Amino acid sequence: MKRGMIANNGAFAREVVLIVCLFAPPAWGLDLETDLSTHYIEIRTTFRGASLTVFGSLSGQTAEEESPDAPKLDVVVVVKGPTETLAIRRKQETGPIWANGTSVVASNVPSFYFVASTRPVDEIVDRALLDRYHIGLDHLDVKFSKRVQVAEPNPEAEATIDEVLPFDLPTSESRISAAPISAPATPGADQLKQFQQALVRLLSARNAYSDKGTVTFVRPHLFRAEISIPSTVPEGDYGTEVYVVRGRQLLDAEYTVFFIDKKGLEGKVFDMAQKNPFGYGLLGVAIAVIAGWLSELAFRKR
Amino acid sequence: MLIYLPIAEISFNVFLLLGIGAAVGFLSGMFGVGGGFLMTPLLIFNGIPAAVAVSTGANQILASNVSGALAHWRRRAVDLKMGTLLLSGGILGSFLGVFTFQYLRKLGIIDVVISLAYVVMMGTIGSLMLYESARAILRARGSAPSARVGAHHSWLHGLPFKLRFPKSRLYISAIPPVMLGVFAGLLAAIMGVSGGFFLVPAMIYILRMPTNVVVGTSLFQGIFLMTTTTILQSTANKTVDIVLALFLMVGGVVGAQVGAAVAQKVRGDYLRAILAVIVLAVGVRLAFDLTIKPHELFSLDLLKRPVR
Numbered sequence: 001m002k003r004g005m006i007a008n009n010g011a012f013a014r015e016v017v018l019i020v021c022l023f024a025p026p027a028w029g030l031d032l033e034t035d036l037s038t039h040y041i042e043i044r045t046t047f048r049g050a051s052l053t054v055f056g057s058l059s060g061q062t063a064e065e066e067s068p069d070a071p072k073l074d075v076v077v078v079v080k081g082p083t084e085t086l087a088i089r090r091k092q093e094t095g096p097i098w099a100n101g102t103s104v105v106a107s108n109v110p111s112f113y114f115v116a117s118t119r120p121v122d123e124i125v126d127r128a129l130l131d132r133y134h135i136g137l138d139h140l141d142v143k144f145s146k147r148v149q150v151a152e153p154n155p156e157a158e159a160t161i162d163e164v165l166p167f168d169l170p171t172s173e174s175r176i177s178a179a180p181i182s183a184p185a186t187p188g189a190d191q192l193k194q195f196q197q198a199l200v201r202l203l204s205a206r207n208a209y210s211d212k213g214t215v216t217f218v219r220p221h222l223f224r225a226e227i228s229i230p231s232t233v234p235e236g237d238y239g240t241e242v243y244v245v246r247g248r249q250l251l252d253a254e255y256t257v258f259f260i261d262k263k264g265l266e267g268k269v270f271d272m273a274q275k276n277p278f279g280y281g282l283l284g285v286a287i288a289v290i291a292g293w294l295s296e297l298a299f300r301k302r
Numbered sequence: 303m304l305i306y307l308p309i310a311e312i313s314f315n316v317f318l319l320l321g322i323g324a325a326v327g328f329l330s331g332m333f334g335v336g337g338g339f340l341m342t343p344l345l346i347f348n349g350i351p352a353a354v355a356v357s358t359g360a361n362q363i364l365a366s367n368v369s370g371a372l373a374h375w376r377r378r379a380v381d382l383k384m385g386t387l388l389l390s391g392g393i394l395g396s397f398l399g400v401f402t403f404q405y406l407r408k409l410g411i412i413d414v415v416i417s418l419a420y421v422v423m424m425g426t427i428g429s430l431m432l433y434e435s436a437r438a439i440l441r442a443r444g445s446a447p448s449a450r451v452g453a454h455h456s457w458l459h460g461l462p463f464k465l466r467f468p469k470s471r472l473y474i475s476a477i478p479p480v481m482l483g484v485f486a487g488l489l490a491a492i493m494g495v496s497g498g499f500f501l502v503p504a505m506i507y508i509l510r511m512p513t514n515v516v517v518g519t520s521l522f523q524g525i526f527l528m529t530t531t532t533i534l535q536s537t538a539n540k541t542v543d544i545v546l547a548l549f550l551m552v553g554g555v556v557g558a559q560v561g562a563a564v565a566q567k568v569r570g571d572y573l574r575a576i577l578a579v580i581v582l583a584v585g586v587r588l589a590f591d592l593t594i595k596p597h598e599l600f601s602l603d604l605l606k607r608p609v610r
Binding site for chain 1: 304305306307308309311312313349361362364365366367368369370371372373376413414417418528529532533534535536537538540542543544545547548551552555556558559563592593594595596598599600601602603604605606607608
């Protein structure tokens with residue numbers, strides 16, 4: 001295993017990074033090496049999103065493997081941001097109005113998810129592998145559980161979700177990264193799939209989720225991919241996985257991390273809001289009163 | 303020019319922020335309504351998370367209220383005595399409202415209650431005001447002299463604890479203002495607004511205060527309600543974004559000054575009519591949103607922030 005030094009958070013993150021090779025490279029055969037154009041992104045006043053490049057090289061192939069008739073090499077890049085817990089709510093008709101009815105709690109949801117590949121991932125890798133490594137928007141490692149709703153207008157709707165989540169809260173969870181092919185398509189599984197698809201759809205609309213990135217080979221053994229990050233991402237650790245595939249087999253993989261940090265005035269504001277909320281509230285009130293008073297002074301008729 | 307908002311976690315156009323703040327501030331200075339019911343949808347429409355929009359809106363409304371109240375005060379158009387009674391009821395009402403809010407949340411019907419509350423309040427108040435002010439305008443155009451709203455007294459005025467309110471030229475019981483304040487505080491806590499859109503018509507039609515004092519007094523009372531809300535929201539939910547609030551405030555206080563100046567020059571009945579139309583329009587729009595099938599049935603709610 002190749003290892004860098006253990007990464008620290010904060011200011012030292014730039015200096016040391018963790019690069020882990022996910023497979024033990026054999027003494028012969030393919031070797032993958034990757035890195036990022038930057039491992040540290042600062043959010044400051046003018047932050048409007050960022051982009052970085054993941055690049056890497058492949059070496060150690062035999063002449064036979066390099067011939068044009070041999071199956072091509074493909075590369076898949078997956079970036080996952082820090083995870084959060086969300087409620088997914090669905091509106092339903094309650095009398096004359098549309099109001100939130102059933103809601104499902106999704107935990108371990110990545111706040112940012114980006115996939116780039118040389119070809120669409122379904123063409124490169126089998127579904128089972130996509131599930132195992134959680135590659136792709138249909139294969140996220142999100143846990144769903146039911147939320148207790150006291151005023152439930154349509155008991156039948158709840159009953160069908162229970163078929164997929166037959167346990168009691170709060171300990172029950174259900175993983176729905178992909179319905180097993182052998183399982184029957186129950187109405188409950190269908191309903192849950194709707195929620196899962198809504199989650200992906202809504203987060204994609206915010207540009208937090210994307211699976212349309214491309215990996216290009218600029219040389220026969222050198223590839224790169226652009227990762228674009230919207231301004232709405234949270235601070236934290238962003239894990240980047242790079243996979244090399246040939247003939248639907250995973251040959252090698254690497255994992256590295258980059259950090260996003262709120263710094264400067266905005267960082268201080270954010271920290272204060274989290275750590276000293278009462279003082280922060282008072283500050284907000286004070287600013288408002290002063291602003292109001294000053295503006296009145298400025299506009300007073302002479 | 304874009305600026306990053308740390309709590310909303312989005313980079314935003316500075317001029318758009320100033321514009322939204324100014325528009326809402328103008329309404330605040332002119333009519334005494336805090337503008338919360340307009341500010342929140344405007345911000346959400348532009349990508350600010352709903353919780354941040356509501357909480358930060360309270361902070362900004364506070365600034366506009368201070369600015370507008372001071373402006374009206376300079377023109378001797380604030381009844382401090384009445385305002386104090388209103389706000390003492392308001393603080394009590396907002397505490398009651400917070401508990402009611404939590405109770406409704408547990409029942410799972412808080413969203414429906416809030417939306418319905420908006421529609422009912424806006425619809426009834428808007429219609430009543432429009433009817434009354436239209437009558438007043440027509441009467442003024444006719445040969446008969448327009449009856450001043452403040453001329454009539456109702457049984458409410460005769461309740462015990464009567465006090466003199468020189469600014470409003472009233473001698474009425476202290477109980478109605480306090481009760482109105484409590485209800486306004488309740489509404490403010492549940493619906494996330496400053497309560498002005500209820501208090502302004504209530505002061506005009508129930509307390510029979512002269513229109514030119516009503517706006518300033520409503521703004522004065524709003525200052526204390528919004529202070530409570532800002533501190534509560536930042537402590538409990540950590541959803542107040544001071545950077546966002548700052549830019550909204552700058553636009554807002556300027557707008558409030560302009561609004562206050564314009565308000566003094568417009569006749570009472572015209573003011574009431576315009577306000578009635580605005581309130582009705584918002585109510586109709588909300589009712590529409592509630593009853594037709596939305597494009598997107600699903601929505602997301604952040605329960606736990608990303609773990610650092």
